[in-house]
Amino acid sequence: MSDREDQLVGEFPFTPIQERAQQKRKALVESGHALFILKGYDQTTAKEIAANAGVATGTFYRYFSDKRQLLMSLLEDQIDALLPPEPNWATSDPESLLALLLETHDNRLKELGLQRVLPELLHKDSELADVLATARRNIHSKILTGLIKAREKDLTWKDLDLDTITWSMMLIAENVPNKEAHSGKQADYHEVAKVICRMIFPPEVMKKLKEDKNGK
Template sequence: MSDREDQLAGEFPFVPKQERAQQKRNALLESGRELFISKGYEQTTAKEIAAKAGVATGTFYRYFLDKRQLLLSLLEDKIEKLLPPEPSWVNGNPEARLVEMLESYGHRLNQHGLHRVLPELLLKDPELAEVIATAKKRIHQRIFTELQAAKEKGLTWSDLDLNTLAWSIMILAENAAVKVEQSGEPAEYHEIAKVICRLVFPPDVLKNLKSDNENEIE
């Protein structure tokens, strides 16, 4: 059977119901994930994925049309987990909550690993790029809605363009974990959270939010 690496498959493949078949499919998914991360998407073949999973190449094509369809299966229901968190500004200490969210986001990225593969694909795969863009728009809208709620309560700077601010928060949050990974330096999530919160809140408002939260804890 030919190695159909360039064929595009836009739909997620059928998931088998039999336990043994599910085990083989899961082994292929994990094999593909590990190889995509270690070798890169372009350098990985279906034959290598099958060999690492301990199955024949023909078995690979029983479950997936090509390696791209396997990648889509890995990303299914997980795309938003690879994208930046959505802060809440109106309850508790926003800085402390944001640190927790950034730490959780960094942990998810390291655990999943596929964010390392996406940059090489997005320029070559318009369909996948559109999926990612749509997911980012959903997250942006949720951040924007949270900022609106904070502004209505008089918590934010009055002259801020919330649409631009929401995108700025996404960029800062998204690149925080990437910077840690690329530099090998300890995480600076507290500093990133501090910068984001200063973009959103005037100093006196942020101080009051922190104080109110400390009083509630006591």
């Protein structure tokens, strides 16, 4: 967890040591996770989290200052999981690798579930918005660096701005989980990867990479 994320969570009122107390705190965390996903952040109260965990409301405040602190404790170390994956363009089959990365990322988001809560918070929680913006800039920089290295090997289009390609790729990748809601169809990760790779690689490069993979 970074220093910035640590500031988001803040200092807990009490850190349990005994197993029974740890179990109560774990129950509250699991209850909050479930209710945030089910009802959303604004519609979930500390009282409901405590009741769903089978403890008194006072017990909630023994472990957490408020529901925001509980949510931030769920998000700690998970910020990067909310962002698009960083591909390795040096592979002999970038399309298949990217499809696998997108599918893994989507499954991780579904398991975490908390990305549904973020839109409620970002417009009113400037600290969280800053942390996510910094994380996005970091992954943008990493993806762009990889594309620059690919261009140095004459793999990418020469007339396209790599920063714009990086931004476009991130927009597509971030919205893959929303495709079903928008079009009624589940995302085909290989088709999405194909679109992204066509933005990056000329046809002759993709052909050569696939031939190299097949040993031709």
